[in-house]
Amino acid sequence: MRSQKIRDLDSPELQHQLRDIEEQLFRLRLQMSMGQLDGLKKWRSMRKTRARIFTALREREIAAQAGAKQ
Numbered sequence: 257m258r259s260q261k262i263r264d265l266d267s268p269e270l271q272h273q274l275r276d277i278e279e280q281l282f283r284l285r286l287q288m289s290m291g292q293l294d295g296l297k298k299w300r301s302m303r304k305t306r307a308r309i310f311t312a313l314r315e316r317e318i319a320a321q322a323g324a325k326q
Contacts, residue, residue: 267316
């Protein structure tokens with residue numbers, strides 16, 4: 257998922273996406289621990305997507321704080 261697409265989503269949808277990614281990452285970690293390395297590329301891309309979501313949520317939090325101060 258690209259950064260612009262993530263920024264276009266609203267906060268509840270981002271939270272939902274984050275929960276889905278966390279669940280999928282858990283399953284992929286479990287598979288990889290059992291010796292199935294097929295999901296390594298997907299695991300890496302999902303980690304990056306998760307980081308993008310956290311970044312977008314943090315940007316919104318900072319913007320809200322800046323708006324409250326003014």
